[in-house]
Amino acid sequence: PDADIVLYSGLHLEGKMENILKKIGEQKPTAPVAEAIPEEKLISTEEDQDMHDPHVWFSIPLWLYAIDEVEKQLSEAKPAYADEFKKNAEKYKENLKNLDKKARDQIESIPKKSRVLVTAHDAFAYFGKEYGFEVRGLQGLSTDSDYGLKDVQELVDVLADKNIKAVFVESSISEKSINAVVEGSKEKGHNVSIGGQLYSDAMGAKGTEEGTYEGMFTHNIDTIVNSLK
Incomplete structure (x- = not known):
């Protein structure tokens, strides 16, 4: 209630909370920052072609659009600090571009035929598209989705x-x-190990490196590369 502005991801990531956020928007500025990404760059869901996969932050080039939107919204809400917001945004975007390059360099150590990412639910479509992985999720986009024996068998194959x-x-x-x-x-006679834990719909605990966007992304890249290379 004390916030001057409310920023959220959007693209239905927040589910029914979005209705509450829109209601708050009648009293104070609110903005779904991921919706600043051009629509042609978004991935439609298999279940509904009119809806988009919200997990855009797994592509750093796409997430840069969200950073620009955050800067814009903050500058409009607090114009006196616009120069500072711009300076901080530019510095942060430079950090993310460096992280993007580092990730691509690391991924080169994985043989192309081994660039297959298998996870519990389908949260890594943007990651796969951006960084050249075939992505398979056992469940759909929702963490509540069910899976069956057929789904398991297809992945095993x-x-x-x-x-x-x-x-x-x-x-x-x-x-x-x-x-x-x-x-x-x-x-089936094929030994597969669990390569580690990835952060998908949540970052790490507050105060940890993985509790930041850069730390979470770095952890995921390190985990994937170390297990598949």
């Missing part, structure tokens, strides 16, 4: 056919679904 050695769990989802894939692979 992909892992065996492409000789993929690692799959990944996510910080915000139970490991049960991915463990089913590991067990299914073992039964």
Whole structure:
């Protein structure tokens, strides 16, 4: 209630909370910053072509649009600080561009045929498109989506056919679904390990390196590269 401005991601990431945020917008400035990304750069969901996958922050070039929108909204809300907001945004964008280059350099150490990212739910489509990975999620975009035996078997077949050695769990989802894939692979005679935990719908704990955008992205890249290279 004390905030001068409310910024949120948008693209339906917040679900029903979006209605509340729009209501707040009647009293004070609110803005869905990810919706500043040009629509032609967004990925439609399989379930509804009129809706877009909200996990845009896994592409640094796309997330730069959101940074520009944050700067714009803050400058409009507090014009006296506009120069400072601009300076901070430019510095931060430079950091992210360096991180993007570093990530691409690291990914080069993974053989192209091994650039397959298997996770519990389908949160990494933008990552795959941006950085050249085939992405397979056992569940849909929602962490509440169900999966069945057929889904597990399809992933097991992909892992065996492409000789993929690692799959990944996510910080915000139970490991049960991915463990089913590991067990299914073992039964087929293909050993797959859990390559580590990725941050998908949440960052790390407050006060940790992974609790920042840069730290979360770095952790994910390091985990993926170390397991698949």
